[in-house]
Every structure is written in structure tokens, then in C-alpha cells.
Amino acid sequence: MLDVLHVVSSQSDIVVRLAEYDSTMNFKVKKSFKGSLVKILSDVEEQTERLNDVKVIIDGNSFKRKERKSYPGASIREMVLNAFCHANYFIHSNIKIEFFPDKAKITSPGGIFNATMDDIMSGVQTYRNPRLVNVFDKLHLIENFGTGIPRTLQSYEGYGVKPEFRASENFFIVTLPNVNYSQNESINESINESGNESINDLGLGILRIIKENPGINAPSITSLLSEKDHAITLSRVKNEIGRNLERYIEHIGSNKTGGYYLKKKE
Numbered sequence: 001m002l003d004v005l006h007v008v009s010s011q012s013d014i015v016v017r018l019a020e021y022d023s024t025m026n027f028k029v030k031k032s033f034k035g036s037l038v039k040i041l042s043d044v045e046e047q048t049e050r051l052n053d054v055k056v057i058i059d060g061n062s063f064k065r066k067e068r069k070s071y072p073g074a075s076i077r078e079m080v081l082n083a084f085c086h087a088n089y090f091i092h093s094n095i096k097i098e099f100f101p102d103k104a105k106i107t108s109p110g111g112i113f114n115a116t117m118d119d120i121m122s123g124v125q126t127y128r129n130p131r132l133v134n135v136f137d138k139l140h141l142i143e144n145f146g147t148g149i150p151r152t153l154q155s156y157e158g159y160g161v162k163p164e165f166r167a168s169e170n171f172f173i174v175t176l177p178n179v180n181y182s183q184n185e186s187i188n189e190s191i192n193e194s195g196n197e198s199i200n201d202l203g204l205g206i207l208r209i210i211k212e213n214p215g216i217n218a219p220s221i222t223s224l225l226s227e228k229d230h231a232i233t234l235s236r237v238k239n240e241i242g243r244n245l246e247r248y249i250e251h252i253g254s255n256k257t258g259g260y261y262l263k264k265k266e
Contacts, residue, residue, distance in 0.1 A: 002089055004131040007037045014089060016040050020051055020099040029099070037132070041084055041141065044097065048076050051099050055180040058199065063208040070178045071104060073155030075163065078148040079174045083108035085133050085142065091170060102181040106174045112167045121165070123150045152176075203244050206237060207262070210249055215259035 007014055014037055020029035031047065033040040053070045083095050088110025096107045112120060113128040120126075125146035127133055136142045149165070156162045161177035199207075202225075209221050218237050225232045241249065241260070249260050 002129050002132060004129075004135055007089065007132065008135060010035050010039075012036055014040065016044055016095045016097070018044060018047055018097045021101075023101050037084065038135075038139065038141075041080075041136075044080055045077060048080060048097065048104075051104075052076055053180065057180075058204065063204045063211060065204070068180060070180045071176050072159065072179055073151070075152040075155040075176055076104060078152045079106050079163075079176065081136075081142055082106075082148045082174070083172070085136060086110065086113060086128050086172070088113075088128060088170075093171075100178075102178050104176045104178070106176075108172050109170060111169050111172055117165065117167060120149055121153075123147055199244060200240075202232065202236065202240050206240060206245060207248060210260045211262055214261050215252070217259045221260070 006012055012035055014034070016033045018029065018031045018033070019027060022028055029047075029051070033043050054067050055070070056065055057068055058064070059066055080097065083097075083106050087095055087108040091109035093109040095109070096105075098105045098107075110128060112126075114126045115124055123146040133142070152163055156177070156179070159177075159179045161179060163177070164175040166173045166175075205225050206221055209224050210216060213220070213224075218241065219234055222232060222234045222237045225237065248263055250263050251260055252258055
């Protein structure tokens, strides 16, 4: 049985390894955490949060900027906690957390304990290290309710990618896709590929109005925008359309009766 007093003390010989790689598998970050398992968990959580990059993207439905973490919700934390709580610390191996450009991979020694993959995917709890789980629970580090994997799956709903879970006799491996690497949700990809900095707030406002009012003309766009900002004029709207938005919108019809529409993706 795991000696909990030992593994949570500074004399613990447990090592957790963390790395980040570039696209050619060169190390960008390489760390080993030793000592008290509680201290290791704190250090690992801090490091994984730093590596969970935030990207500013444009939502193609609302044409508003929003921030999106590479690993959504509490997914990365939940899977790190899962590894710490359920690892087999008697196997001569380490918990390993790796960040690749397109994914994060968490490998923990010890396969599934007294359950099936279907069981744990549905939130069934089993305890390889019940005393350790109790300590983490007392320290309010975990909820101890078997919700880690279901919550992680829920975090990825709507992204078009999902976590993968693999188990062997001696290891449990979780792969979390980087949602900012594989943009599969309903995002206007042409806008994000060109760089969010190229479209200012006025441009986004114009795009949003055209999406909501297909065929609208420039004076009407100006009228709607000027309700919130009196400094917006027809010349500013036309200038913004001509300089920055021609890639995304098109004018259909005559100058007098026509209007603007969002271009369809090819």
C-alpha cells in the first residue's frame, strides 16, 4: 500500500517530468519536479497553466473577438489530477506531461484499476490510492466525485475534436487536442488566417451588421454604427470597406440599389 505520509513529505522520491516540444521535437521546456507530491502538483499546475496558451480569435457567428485557451475548461487540470491520484507509484516510471504543437499528452504508470474503460468514461470511481485521494480531498485539491473524465469530455463539446484515452496493463495515456491548432468549430477561418490584427473594431462592426442584414448599403451601415459612436461617418465606413474588408464581403447590384453580402467560402 502506498505510504501517503512519505509521498507528501519533502523526502519523497517521486519524480514528475514535464516537457514542451517544437514542431521538430526539440525541447522548448524540460523540467523535473521532485519532493512532496502536494508541492509537485502545485508546481505542475502552475507550469501547465503557463503552457495553456490563450489565442484571440474572431467568432464567425458574432464577429466579436474572444479569447480561447488551447486546452478548454478544466481539461488539462482534471487530467493532471487524474494522473496524480490514480498512478501506480510502485512501477519504476514517472508521470509524464508533454506539450506538442497540436496536443498535450499525459502518461501515468498503472493501467485502469478494477474497472473498464467504459466505467471510467461514465464517471465510475475506483481507488488505487484511497489514502492519497483522501489527502487531496481534505486539501480541497479534488472534488472526489469521479467527474474528471466526463468534465474533460464536456469541455471539448463543440470543437470538432475530442480527447483520447488509452490504457494498457501498465500505463494510462490521455491525449488532449490543442483546439487552437486545429480550428474545427464555426470560425471564419479566412479572417483568422489573415491575422486578427488586420481587422479593427470598426471592421468587425461592419461585418457583424452585414451578417445580420444581408444586402445592406453603406449609408444604412453608417446609420446603425453611429447610434453607438457618433464619430463614425459614411466616409470612414467606405474607407474601411475599401481598405480592409474586400476579402470578406462583396457588393452585389448597382450603386443605388445594391448592397453588401458576406462572401461565401470556396
